[in-house]
Amino acid sequence: MTIEPNTSQEARRRIRSGEWTDPTAGLAPGFVQANLAVVAEDLADDFERFCQLNPGPLPLLERTEVGSPIPVKLAPAADLRTDLPRYRLYRDGTLVEEPTDIVTLWRSDLVAFLIGCSFTFDAVLREAGVPVRHLRPGGNVSMYKTNRMTNPAGPFAGPLVVSMRPIRREDVDRVIELTASLPIAHGGPLHVGTPDLLGIADLSAPDYGNPASVGEGEVPVFWACGVTSQAAAEHGGIPRMITHAPGHMFITDLQVTR
Amino acid sequence: MTIEPNTSQEARRRIRSGEWTDPTAGLAPGFVQANLAVVAEDLADDFERFCQLNPGPLPLLERTEVGSPIPVKLAPAADLRTDLPRYRLYRDGTLVEEPTDIVTLWRSDLVAFLIGCSFTFDAVLREAGVPVRHLRPGGNVSMYKTNRMTNPAGPFAGPLVVSMRPIRREDVDRVIELTASLPIAHGGPLHVGTPDLLGIADLSAPDYGNPASVGEGEVPVFWACGVTSQAAAEHGGIPRMITHAPGHMFITDLQVTR
Numbered sequence: 001m002t003i004e005p006n007t008s009q010e011a012r013r014r015i016r017s018g019e020w021t022d023p024t025a026g027l028a029p030g031f032v033q034a035n036l037a038v039v040a041e042d043l044a045d046d047f048e049r050f051c052q053l054n055p056g057p058l059p060l061l062e063r064t065e066v067g068s069p070i071p072v073k074l075a076p077a078a079d080l081r082t083d084l085p086r087y088r089l090y091r092d093g094t095l096v097e098e099p100t101d102i103v104t105l106w107r108s109d110l111v112a113f114l115i116g117c118s119f120t121f122d123a124v125l126r127e128a129g130v131p132v133r134h135l136r137p138g139g140n141v142s143m144y145k146t147n148r149m150t151n152p153a154g155p156f157a158g159p160l161v162v163s164m165r166p167i168r169r170e171d172v173d174r175v176i177e178l179t180a181s182l183p184i185a186h187g188g189p190l191h192v193g194t195p196d197l198l199g200i201a202d203l204s205a206p207d208y209g210n211p212a213s214v215g216e217g218e219v220p221v222f223w224a225c226g227v228t229s230q231a232a233a234e235h236g237g238i239p240r241m242i243t244h245a246p247g248h249m250f251i252t253d254l255q256v257t258r
Numbered sequence: 259m260t261i262e263p264n265t266s267q268e269a270r271r272r273i274r275s276g277e278w279t280d281p282t283a284g285l286a287p288g289f290v291q292a293n294l295a296v297v298a299e300d301l302a303d304d305f306e307r308f309c310q311l312n313p314g315p316l317p318l319l320e321r322t323e324v325g326s327p328i329p330v331k332l333a334p335a336a337d338l339r340t341d342l343p344r345y346r347l348y349r350d351g352t353l354v355e356e357p358t359d360i361v362t363l364w365r366s367d368l369v370a371f372l373i374g375c376s377f378t379f380d381a382v383l384r385e386a387g388v389p390v391r392h393l394r395p396g397g398n399v400s401m402y403k404t405n406r407m408t409n410p411a412g413p414f415a416g417p418l419v420v421s422m423r424p425i426r427r428e429d430v431d432r433v434i435e436l437t438a439s440l441p442i443a444h445g446g447p448l449h450v451g452t453p454d455l456l457g458i459a460d461l462s463a464p465d466y467g468n469p470a471s472v473g474e475g476e477v478p479v480f481w482a483c484g485v486t487s488q489a490a491a492e493h494g495g496i497p498r499m500i501t502h503a504p505g506h507m508f509i510t511d512l513q514v515t516r
Contacts, residue, residue: 049331052319053512055374056441059313073307116313148439151515176434180448181406183314183482188446190438224441254311257409 007031008075008251012083015251021085021100022138023209023247029123030256032184033249034061034074034114035226036084037233038102038242041066044111046154050232051115053151057160057228059116059184061252067108074252080112086245088230093237098245105242115226117249118163120185120256124178130171133212140247141165143208143227147199150228158235161208162190162198163225166218175221182256191222198222208246265289266333269509270341279343279358280396281467281505287381288514290442291507292319292332293373293484294342295491296360296500299324302369304412308490309373311409315418315486317374317442319510325366332510338370344503346488351495356503363500373484375507376421378443378514382436388429391470398505399423401466401485405457408486416493419466420448420456421483424476433479440514449480456480466504 011028014020024033035058039047044063051060062073069080082101089097089105099105118141122132134141141163148160167175172192180188195203203220204211208227214220233241244250269286272278282291293316297305302321309318320331327338340359347355347363357363376399380390392399399421406418425433430450438446453461461478462469466485472478491499502508 052317053442055313055317056439056445059310059441061310149515151442176446177449180446181314183317183441183445184311184409187314187441188434188438191435257407 008253009077011251012078015085016082018100023140024085024249024251025119025122025139025141025247026135028251032252032254032256033117033119034252035117035229036080036244036250037113037115037229038110039238040240041109041111043154043238046156047113049153050156051113053153054228056186056224057150057226059186060113061116061184062114064112066111069106069112071114074114074254080250081106084244084248084250086248088243088245090233090238090241090243092239093234102242114250115229116184116186117226118186118223119249121179121182124182124256125175128174128178130167130175133166134210140209142203142206142210142212143225143246144200145207145231150232155236155238156232158232161225161227161231162222164203164212164220164222166212166214167221168218172219172221179223186224189221189223193219195220266509266511267335270336273343274340276358281398282343282507282509283377283380283397283399283505284393286509290510290512290514291375291377292510293375293487294338294502294508295371295373295487296368297496298498299367299369301412301496304414305371307411308414309371311411312486314444314448315408315482315484317444318371319374319442320372322370324369327364327370329372332372332512338508339364342502342506342508344506346501346503348491348496348499348501350497351492360500372508373487374442374444375484376444376481377507379437379440382440382514383433386432386436388425388433391424392468398467400461400464400468400470401483401504402458403465403489408490413494413496414490416490419483419485419489420480422461422470422478422480424470424472425479426476430477430479437481444482447479447481451477453478
């Protein structure tokens, strides 16, 4: 664990000011990054249950008080309405807007959930000498809906979403072990090697994020992904749900420990 | 997912009647098994946070209402005071008693937590043709304290505990993949092969459960374990905490989905 005070705060300041509107991969390395999901109070218990029943894609890190956009545990000085680079608004299961803040969309009956993200382990992989290709300014991973279904809770259901990283064959065992130690970032991969087995027909056409090609000597490695909550918003036709835009995460003050 | 109505209920009935006081490995295959941790109301939020910060060993499945021993989500007809085969009472971090029910120990200010358990995936492994040696009447896994520390929350802290299964070398890849799909049961292994790297000096002397020998052609495979909460009770000197006895789990009505 390295202590780099203010690095998460500095990243959030740049995001809040509008200076940074890109994906957060590689920002503030060593700090835990998180998915955001915001639902109305009447759906909050169902959504929390959805996380509990699907701790692989949705490791719940914090639930805010009703009406509060302040994550008092993970970053008490932050504001979830402004401190992510890009958001998504879903109405009746349809994506209708991708704003860079949600100040005017916020309401006193909303509850925010912060959920672990695989960007958290990218820094760990790079530190261990494993190349992680999307770690360049503005880079994003490839994310895919799979043929595996989540355990439903209330109106929340739908396919498991995974992220994919092309990994050199000789690094795979080490990558499995390194990420297995970080369940807060989805833990070890769900699958290595064969996209077909997850119902992914074309790696070059991800459902979210950027395409990535798997080079010579590399294999595709798949991790459970927090964008599963967005697939649930779509699948369940949730009346109103706000999330981060895929790859545009919340950077917490919590540091990675292994 | 197979539907076997009443199997979990039947197992709990045998346990409640006192007919079954052994470990629950292999009972009610296909049903999710759970660790129990019971703390006073004033420590409940800290304990929940401890689970959230350590979702590998402590995937939280349910938190009961204050004073209620009824897990309304996972098994509404069950009673957590009687439906586990054996319990542990810790006082000031010391194990003082191993009763077969906690009816007289229950109080109106207690909160119970149910946490995922690796026994849940044993049935999945066996169904896939992987031998799981402790799956015999009364069998228990080997569990060890490691040199890895948990992320602390309030007074809860201490070493990560792992369970170990000897796995045939040719089955290891499949076992990694099968268990990675069940984060509700700790997900994929944390480590394969070298106990030393986890600070485990002697596999034949587990801290909890039964010894297991690793045979010719087998390797030891280690998973995060919910007994981590008992190590935290010890480490933190928690004034009063009730848990299941290692391996003597709560059998829920939730069925395994993959």
